[in-house]
Amino acid sequence: MKPSKLSDHVLKKGKFTTPLNAIPAMTELEDEKTWTHGRLPEYLWIGLILKQYGRTVGLAKMYDIVTFLHEIAPGMSVPRISDILALDSSSQAAFYEHVCSVVSRETLAPMTLFLTQSKYPVFAQSFACQGLSISDREKTIINVMKEIFGHQTNDSTDIRFVVLYFFAALSGRLCFQNREQVDFLLEYPVLDHSAEKMRMFRPLVRSAEMIVLQSEKANSDYLRLFWGRLSCMTQCSLYSVHCPDDKRDIDAYMEHLHDVFSYLSQLFVTTSPLDEKMNVLLGISTYSYKRLREVVDHGLCNSISGRSCMRVLIEDYIMMKYLIKNEPEHPDIWREFQFYGIGLYKLALGRHRERDGVDPNCHFNAEYIQVLVNEFKSEEFINMDTRYFDQQNIRKKAEAVGEADLYGLYYDYDSSFEHGLWGAIRESSLLKCDNPAHQYHCTPDVDDRVNLKSVLPDCIGVMNKTLALLNETYGIPSALLEGVTNYALPPA
Amino acid sequence: MPCHLLEDSIASLQREYGSLLSALLPGLGLQNVISSLDEINIFWHSNMDLAMLYLNYVIAHDDSYVFTTATSMDADEGEQYSFMLLGRAHILDDPLGAYSASIAQGIPSTLADVLKRTIASTAADNIRILEECGGKIVVLPFRLLSHEQEELSPALYKAGKQAFVSLFDDISSVDDFFAKCESLEDIEKHLKHNMENMILFTEHDDGTEPFTDRFRDAVREHASMYETGSSEAAKFFQTVYGYIQQSVDVLASCLQYNCTPHIRSRISLLYFMLLSESFMEVPTVPSMRYKACVGHLISCLCNTEKLSTVVFEHYCRLVLETKFQDLLFSSLAEAGITEHNFSPNKIAPILNKRLDELYAAL
Numbered sequence: 001m002k003p004s005k006l007s008d009h010v011l012k013k014g015k016f017t018t019p020l021n022a023i024p025a026m027t028e029l030e031d032e033k034t035w036t037h038g039r040l041p042e043y044l045w046i047g048l049i050l051k052q053y054g055r056t057v058g059l060a061k062m063y064d065i066v067t068f069l070h071e072i073a074p075g076m077s078v079p080r081i082s083d084i085l086a087l088d089s090s091s092q093a094a095f096y097e098h099v100c101s102v103v104s105r106e107t108l109a110p111m112t113l114f115l116t117q118s119k120y121p122v123f124a125q126s127f128a129c130q131g132l133s134i135s136d137r138e139k140t141i142i143n144v145m146k147e148i149f150g151h152q153t154n155d156s157t158d159i160r161f162v163v164l165y166f167f168a169a170l171s172g173r174l175c176f177q178n179r180e181q182v183d184f185l186l187e188y189p190v191l192d193h194s195a196e197k198m199r200m201f202r203p204l205v206r207s208a209e210m211i212v213l214q215s216e217k218a219n220s221d222y223l224r225l226f227w228g229r230l231s232c233m234t235q236c237s238l239y240s241v242h243c244p245d246d247k248r249d250i251d252a253y254m255e256h257l258h259d260v261f262s263y264l265s266q267l268f269v270t271t272s273p274l275d276e277k278m279n280v281l282l283g284i285s286t287y288s289y290k291r292l293r294e295v296v297d298h299g300l301c302n303s304i305s306g307r308s309c310m311r312v313l314i315e316d317y318i319m320m321k322y323l324i325k326n327e328p329e330h331p332d333i334w335r336e337f338q339f340y341g342i343g344l345y346k347l348a349l350g351r352h353r354e355r356d357g358v359d360p361n362c363h364f365n366a367e368y369i370q371v372l373v374n375e376f377k378s379e380e381f382i383n384m385d386t387r388y389f390d391q392q393n394i395r396k397k398a399e400a401v402g403e404a405d406l407y408g409l410y411y412d413y414d415s416s417f418e419h420g421l422w423g424a425i426r427e428s429s430l431l432k433c434d435n436p437a438h439q440y441h442c443t444p445d446v447d448d449r450v451n452l453k454s455v456l457p458d459c460i461g462v463m464n465k466t467l468a469l470l471n472e473t474y475g476i477p478s479a480l481l482e483g484v485t486n487y488a489l490p491p492a
Numbered sequence: 493m494p495c496h497l498l499e500d501s502i503a504s505l506q507r508e509y510g511s512l513l514s515a516l517l518p519g520l521g522l523q524n525v526i527s528s529l530d531e532i533n534i535f536w537h538s539n540m541d542l543a544m545l546y547l548n549y550v551i552a553h554d555d556s557y558v559f560t561t562a563t564s565m566d567a568d569e570g571e572q573y574s575f576m577l578l579g580r581a582h583i584l585d586d587p588l589g590a591y592s593a594s595i596a597q598g599i600p601s602t603l604a605d606v607l608k609r610t611i612a613s614t615a616a617d618n619i620r621i622l623e624e625c626g627g628k629i630v631v632l633p634f635r636l637l638s639h640e641q642e643e644l645s646p647a648l649y650k651a652g653k654q655a656f657v658s659l660f661d662d663i664s665s666v667d668d669f670f671a672k673c674e675s676l677e678d679i680e681k682h683l684k685h686n687m688e689n690m691i692l693f694t695e696h697d698d699g700t701e702p703f704t705d706r707f708r709d710a711v712r713e714h715a716s717m718y719e720t721g722s723s724e725a726a727k728f729f730q731t732v733y734g735y736i737q738q739s740v741d742v743l744a745s746c747l748q749y750n751c752t753p754h755i756r757s758r759i760s761l762l763y764f765m766l767l768s769e770s771f772m773e774v775p776t777v778p779s780m781r782y783k784a785c786v787g788h789l790i791s792c793l794c795n796t797e798k799l800s801t802v803v804f805e806h807y808c809r810l811v812l813e814t815k816f817q818d819l820l821f822s823s824l825a826e827a828g829i830t831e832h833n834f835s836p837n838k839i840a841p842i843l844n845k846r847l848d849e850l851y852a853a854l
Contacts, residue, residue: 263545263549266541266545267497267498267501267545269541270501270541270542270545271497271498271501271542272497472495473495474495474496474497474498475495475496475497475498475499475500477498477549477550477553478553479549479553479554480549480553
């Protein structure tokens with residue numbers, strides 16, 4: 001299934017709603033009714049049999065077993081293990097005895113890991129196998145769970161077919177409208193998954209099996225037991241996405257870059273030391289340069305901080321373009337920009353002054369900040385504007401200067417890291433557990449095993465855009481500029 | 493429209509300098525020459541950073557030539573035309589700032605009037621170059637800038653003195669030279685073997701006449717340069733050390749800013765060649781020497797009268813369009829002439845041929 005396009009989503013008050021979620025009355029399944037969490041534990045026993053005997057023989061054996069089950073429990077609508085376990089002891093014993101006559105005892109023995117003597121004595125006694133170690137049983141369950149964890153795999157669909165067959169054909173709770181619908185129940189078990197018809201049958205099985213959910217109430221106690229026992233019994237099997245460390249030597253690029261900024265700095269001091277525009281543009285770009293320098297010097301290419309730096313590089317570049325573009329609309333946009341930033345510093349300073357007991361060791365250097373706030377104008381004349389600069393957020397600024405793509409493709413993504421949003425947390429700070437018994441949960445990446453994809457090529461790309469802008473504004477000797485723009489990043 | 497702040501700032505600086513010289517010119521030949529030169533010196537001192545920025549970031553990265561060791565570029569003689577034949581960026585090394593330093597150090601009264609006239613003439617030539625060749629030839633106190641760098645200036649003087657001392661066998665310093673030498677005979681006694689044939693004193697000196705005759709002729713020719721009653725050793729030092737120090741300054745500045753000196757004076761070129769021969773292991777020096785030799789021959793052989801029939805701006809465009817420099821150096825290469833085996837005699841015929849083609853293209 002292809003992902004829906006952004007344009008297919010419904011955008012209302014800043015929220016994109018997916019096309020499916022936009023359908024009225026469309027609601028998500030409760031956890032206990034989902035395949036993985038709620039139904040897989042109930043039908044794992046079917047999976048074990050199909051796994052043990054293969055699809056064709058397994059389905060034939062299942063036909064025998066569920067037919068017997070329907071005979072001894074005609075009121076049962078679906079072959080859930082929790083419902084079987086709820087049968088009286090003699091019925092259970094008869095059923096398990098029949099199962100053991102159809103399949104080997106070892107087939108369902110792994111389930112004795114969680115269906116134990118104290119709670120489920122009939123089951124535990126029926127399937128106890130002395131020779132089967134705990135780890136063997138555990139391994140079998142994990143292997144089967146891996147194959148049926150996804151609700152649309154062939155193996156899952158086979159299990160769902162057995163459920164559907166029981167629900168429709170045996171218990172008669174689903175009435176088919178025509179002969180074709182009945183035929184597919186007969187054809188499905190004898191056709192191979194590679195058969196063309198199966199491409200139609202499999203979705204039909206899955207959608208029809210969902211009907212069962214409408215009439216069934218999940219057995220929370222059993223689900224709790226299943227997941228609780230299995231998760232305690234098995235270890236996390238963690239894996240991390242570890243993109244290769246970006247160790248590319250870009251010293252040559254950084255030297256060229258240093259030469260360019262050194263030149264621009266000398267140019268400023270020599271030709272225009274009091275020029276507010278040049279002061280602001282070089283100030284912003286030097287801040288970008290220093291952030292990039294930090295990425296390189298401290299090996300942050302694959303880190304969270306690297307993404308933070310990347311975001312700043314983009315924001316700085318967009319802001320520079322915005323200021324240049326809007327210069328004619330303002331009496332002095334360069335001073336406005338400076339005092340907007342200083343005003344925000346004053347606000348922080350005021351909060352520190354007005355709060356008692358601020359830790360003197362905190363990183364806010366109040367004395368120095370006070371000097372900066374009052375550097376060129378008394379703070380009594382500096383207003384504080386807590387809105388966006390020029391009342392435009394960065395997205396609007398990006399659109400205004402023709403950099404919507406830069407914003408849309410990278411800035412928004414990097415903002416998740418800057419603000420600690422879940423996408424970024426998941427990508428950078430959580431490890432995946434490959435154990436289906438743990439429902440593929442995530443665990444904290446305390447030992448820093450995750451290595452993110454390098455920001456280096458993009459950082460260089462945005463830095464070069466920044467330089468192109470400075471070149472357009474002030475002119476950078478081509479010998480210097482070419483050192484940067486002609487730099488070819490070595491292959492990773 | 494892309495901006496070029498550095499180039500724009502240099503253009504503005506050139507205009508300011510032209511205005512300053514125009515304002516000072518009437519007083520340059522008179523009593524207030526000291527204060528006028530002081531103002532020029534202050535002007536360059538104030539703008540040294542910008543000049544050096546331009547040299548470091550534009551001149552050093554281009555195919556650049558500097559017209560140097562001359563008191564001025566004679567616009568009446570059309571020197572600006574022959575200067576433009578080689579290179580893409582061009583500097584006129586303005587000596588006015590250096591004159592101020594000479595005067596501040598004290599000069600013989602006999603030289604004061606000559607110097608005043610020279611200063612006035614140089615300023616007038618500068619004004620003309622700034623007006624007529626603005627944007628094509630940038631007037632900067634090229635060599636003075638090296639001396640303005642505090643960390644470099646003492647080293648340059650030391651190198652000059654060391655080069656002077658190296659002419660002798662058993663003289664360890666300038667002080668030692670003056671302690672051991674008074675007369676020309678004393679000097680000859682201490683000179684290294686065959687050195688007397690290599691030391692030249694004037695523009696037309698070819699080293700074939702006896703050393704004593706050549707020296708005494710030179711002293712007579714430039715009598716006004718020397719303080720009355722000074723010894724032969726002092727006159728020898730003033731003459732020879734002057735050329736050596738000039739070559740040191742030119743070589744150091746050209747190496748620093750990666751450009752080639754365009755030296756009109758034969759004797760200045762000879763001393764430059766002599767000195768630079770000791771630095772052949774520096775990668776840029778062999779090529780610099782070769783191009784300096786070609787440049788000098790151009791100023792000797794070029795018929796500037798023919799070139800100056802074309803308006804300067806149009807002429808500069810024509811030189812680039814006809815690819816004079818490229819064709820000249822490829823012809824020289826085809827003739828087997830390289831930066832390691834060149835000589836004026838080998839270069840001259842090929843150069844003349846290319847110049848004839850240029851005259852025809854005008």
